[in-house]
Amino acid sequence: AGAAAAAPGAAAVVGALCFVCSALVAPGHVAHQDYGAVTAGALHGPFAAADELASDLRGAGFEATATPDLVSARWRKLLWNVPFNGLATLLDADTDELLADPAGRALVVALMEEVVAGGRACGAVLGPDDVDRMVALTEAMVPYRPSMALDAAAGRPLEHDAIHGAPVRAAAAAGTVMPRVEQLWLALDLVDRRLRRTTTGAPPATSP
Template identity: 35%
Template sequence: MKIAVIGTGALGGFYGGMLAKNGNDVHFLLNSDYDYVAKNGLTIESDIHGTFNLKDIHVYKDINEMPICDVVLICLKSTKNSFIKNIKKIINDYSLIVIIQNGLGVEEEIAQLFPKNNIIGALAFIASNKIGPGHIHHLELGRLKLGSFNHQKTPLVDDLIKVFKTSDIDAIYTDELKYIRWQKLIWNMAFNGTCVILNCTTDKLLSNIHTREMIYELMRETVSAAKACGVNLPDDEVDKIVETTDRMKPYNPSMKLDYDNKREMELKYIYEKPIEHAKAAGFEMKKMKTLLQLLHFKQAEYFQD
């Protein structure tokens, strides 16, 4: 199985690195880190799996030089999704396209580009950051939940799940892609934007009685929005997510890191699309809409600098 990793950052670097470490045929597309990784290799510093450096790996700066692959892992920031049309050069009609991104609505757009391919949505429940050129720090967690968007589960999907598991990646398949996307949004919508606005890590939000209650309110609103959209998340889901986050190490969500580094934030799929879907179903996400307005202000502020 040839596996392409498009976007070798916090997610692509970790998952691709784990696959390559365990002997799989992985092909990494890099941008600014290409020269460094080609010379020094890819380093994964994992608090769970240990630190390892991968020097004998396939790395590319130009997608035109990559081979046709059976599986393409899309690990780009969703703000870079305009690039995805270029993967047509490395797939055939049978290739599996796996989108490891947060938010809602990404599969619909990519399926329009590649109607013959099986489009898989994947949610990464992980704490991982890119801390330097070709250097990924994996703090904890790592489960991948995958679901097919436009086709039935195929043998290639089963094979990919097995490859993940034999590479020490906790991967599971579900028929409920919409469910897992809303499930992940509970955490993402509450913590990503709030950490940006209040300039803090997740532990700080939960250690203060006022912001802790605010996080609960934001999460409950997301659960209500999901139910309006036909996704019946359990009532205790919020408590479980907060308990898990309480046990996590202090963590800067990806949106906070993007803001700190003056990169465009992933507002479209993490906030705008869910708010639009909920409104179409008759539910107004008032708290999230206010948070989104503040995030647009922050984003416009740094783009004006």
């Protein structure tokens, strides 16, 4: 988002985030497993542009909403991506396994709470209710193996710097540390370097 905000024409940029369970199973073949909501928000331009995009998506049959607060929406997405992508990759676990085990659930919630703190430092409107809601949404979804875990299993490079490193850096710049998320990022960095030594060159999967 930082690079996009500084680019010429940024006022015309509309961001969109998906909450969807899907997997790249073959070139050009994505399996849709659960959920599918799209949230659109203008980067700097008028809210009307995001609202128009959401309306077009609804007209095409998608579940779509527009938000005037793209910053909060992006951090809210990280509430899911940070714990579940990272822990599933390191622990070789599906979402249901992570939440069914007391230790796994505690790790998930602790990471989410750090994301809330980091997001709030960066101007996002987040709180404990967002953590509870994200846990409930995950408990209701089909048992799901996040995209980063699928990338690791297939020998593809990870998206850990965008999902874990970027929020750690953003929070640090705003005066807040995220020690658990940072440790998760470093552990994933080790895995990523190992994968890159033997990568197949296949493209990364799309994060949920």
